[in-house]
Amino acid sequence: MSQIVILTDSTAYLPTTYCEENNVHVAPLSVIFDGDAYREGFDISVPEFYAKIQTGSLPTTSQPNIGDLADAFERLPAGTDIIGITLSSGISGTYQALHTINMMVDHVQVHPVDSRISCMPQAFLVKEAVRMRDAGATATEIVARLEDLKGMIRAYFVVDDLEHLQRGGRLSMTQAVVGSFLKIKPVLHFVDGKIVPFEKIRTFKRAVKRIEEMMEDTIHNEGAGYVIGVIHAEDDAKARAEIEVLEQRFPKAQIEMSVFGPVIGTHLGPGAIGITWYKAD
Structure with a gap:
């Protein structure tokens, strides 16, 4: 059975300890204040962010760096299945970015899952993927379950x-x-x-x-x-x-x-x- 890697983006807002303990990889999105980019969860904390916008500053946002993700995927063993659970494609290009990377990297298979939402509902999908992976489910089975679960949340x-x-x-x-x-x-x-x-x-x-x-x-x-x-x-x-x-x-x-x-x-x-x-x- 191939190795299954679970990836999500930072807008699932999962605790770092959960991701570390359950081998969930996080691709950070960024907020940009006056030309300076801050990766959420890495370069700026939640309290720091709200303190900045309380002063009247309002940032723009950007999706994860495609090159960084592609480089990370290149280092994975051949045959790896990557289940990438992203925030809604209606508000971000992250989901489409995973499709692009899937065409760039030949030795792994990327399975993008559009949560069609974000935040905690997205985290629910990640936790279900972790549960199924640990129970021995295949990537195809996990993706099918997540597609069903999206309609229930x-x-x-x-x-x-x-x-x-x-x-x-x-x-x-x-x-x-x-x-x-x-x-x-x-x-x-x-x-x-x-x-x-x-x-x-x-x-x-x-x-x-x-x-x-x-x-x-x-x-x-x-x-x-x-x-x-x-x-x-x-x-x-x-x-x-x-x-x-x-x-x-x-x-x-x-x-x-x-x-x-x-x-x-x-x-x-x-x-x-x-x-x-x-x-x-």
């Missing part, structure tokens, strides 16, 4: 400040100004791999409550067998308060916490919160 998020979505091209200037004036906090989600509004709701608290209502409609048996994730933008207290609410509503669920790191935080801004869930087999 639900994820919604709310931003505190519409300016970041507007500056990132997700909202028009008029939408952002009117929305801010009316205290609109849109519930957002991914459709066809892109961030789009799901519902427009007044006040942040009501928007989060709307997500909780959707969870109650879809999660059964007090959450038994479900995995729930709460994602925050450098606001640990807000995330922990939400986890306490969810623990009361779904006491049998497995609830985890993660962050919106620099690349995704560029689009969502400080104060954002996301909630994601799926029924694990």
